[in-house]
Amino acid sequence: MERLAAFIAAASGARDVRIDRYERMSGGAIQENYALDASIDGRDAELVLRRDAPSRVAVSRSRAEEFALLRAAFAAGVTVPEPLWASDDLTIVGAPFFIMRRAAGTAIGRRIVRDEALGGDRTTLAARLAEQLARIHTIRQPRADLAFLRPPQTPGDFVAEAYAFLDRTKRNEPAIELGLRWLDVNAPAPNDIVLLHRDFRTGNYLLDADGITAILDWEFAGWGDPHEDIGWFCAWCWRFGSSDREAGGIGTRQAFYSAYERASGMRVDDARVRYWEAYAHARWGIIARQQTDRHQSGEQRSLELLLIGTLEPELDDELLRGIA
C-alpha cells in the first residue's frame, strides 16, 4: 500500500496520502475492481482502482486504452467516473491499472426496469440516456489519443468471425446461419462514423434515485455507424422483461429517438435501427455461445456461464423474427 500511496502522491502532486481502504469489489473475471478510500492532503477521496486480473492473459482492451476512452468520454461531457491516473508499473499493485472516482448507484438490469423509484421519471430517464449516447457520438476521427482503435468493423467482418467460430466449434445451426447471411447481404453502408460504446444498454449504466450516475463498461468501444448503438440499446434482449418499453425496458422508442435527434441533430433512420437490432441478437447470440464454450472447455467452470448458453434459443427466435 505504501507504493500505491506514493504513486497517488506523485500523480496528484499531493504531499500526504493515506490509504484507508483497499477492497475487492464484485464482478469482472478479466479485470478486477477495488474500492479505494484515500485521504489526500487531508481530503477524503472515494476511488476505484481497476486492474488486470493477475491470472489472465489480457484478451480485452488494455487498462491504458480503457483509461484513454474514459478520458475522451469525460471530456465530451459523458457521465462517466472521472478518470484520474494510470500506470503500467507492475511494482505498484502487480498489474497495470488506473484509478477513477467512484460513482454510486445500481446497474442491475432487472431491478432498474422494475423499480421506478430508481432514476426518476422514466420518460425523462429515456431522454437523458439518449442524450448520453448522442454525447458519446460527438467523438469523431481523427483522434490521436484513440489511435489504438481498429478501423470500423463492418457486419461482413462480424459475420466472417461468426462463421469461423461456428465451424471451429462444429455447430450446425440453421437459425443463426440464416440470420448471419441476412445480416451480411442487407448491411447498410455507414453514412456517418463516430465513436460507439458498443455495449450501451440497460445493465451497463448506474442509476441512483435522481438519475444516471455513470455509463460503464467501455471495453467494446470502437468506430462505426451511430445506429448500431441505438439498435443495441433498443434490442429486445436488453429490455429485461419489460418488452413494451422498447428503449431499454425504460421508455418508448419514440421518446428515445426524439431525444437523440434533439441532442445530436441527426435524424434517426428507423429501418437502420431495426437492422442493428437483428444484428444485436446475432452478436449477443455468438457471445453467449462463446461464454458456454468457456465452461465446456474447462477454462472457467461456472453455472452462470452455462445458463447464458440457455439464452441462445430465444436470441435465435428474435433473430428469425428480425429477418422475416
Place this chain on the structure above:
Amino acid sequence: MSDDAPELGQLLMLARELLQNELVPVMPSNARFTAALIANALAIAGRELLDHGDADCAVADARDALIDYSDDRDLIAAIRSGALDVPSTQRRAALAYAQALVRRQLAVTNPGRLPPKVVS
C-alpha cells in the same frame, strides 16, 4: 425418454420448491443470486424430461421439406453460398425448419416464448 422420467421430474420440481420456499427466504441477499441460478438450472433440467414428441415431429416434418440437402451441413453451405437468399419455396422451408428447431429448444429453455397451442 425413460420410464423413470416422471419420477425424476418430480424430484427436480420438489428440489426447486424447497430451495425457493424454504432456503431463499432465510438466505443472505448475496447468496440469493446463486440460488436463483440453481433454481433456473433445476427448472430447465425438469423441462428436458418432459415429453417433446410433438416438437420433435415438427422438426422432422420441416426437415423432410428440404430433401435437396442431404444433411444440415449441406443446408448451411447453401445458406452461406447465397442459394437461399431470394424468396422461394426452399427459403421458406429453410426458415420453417430453423423455426421448428428453435421452438424445440425453447420448450426446454423458455416455453413462455412459444406461441399458444392451437386446440383442435
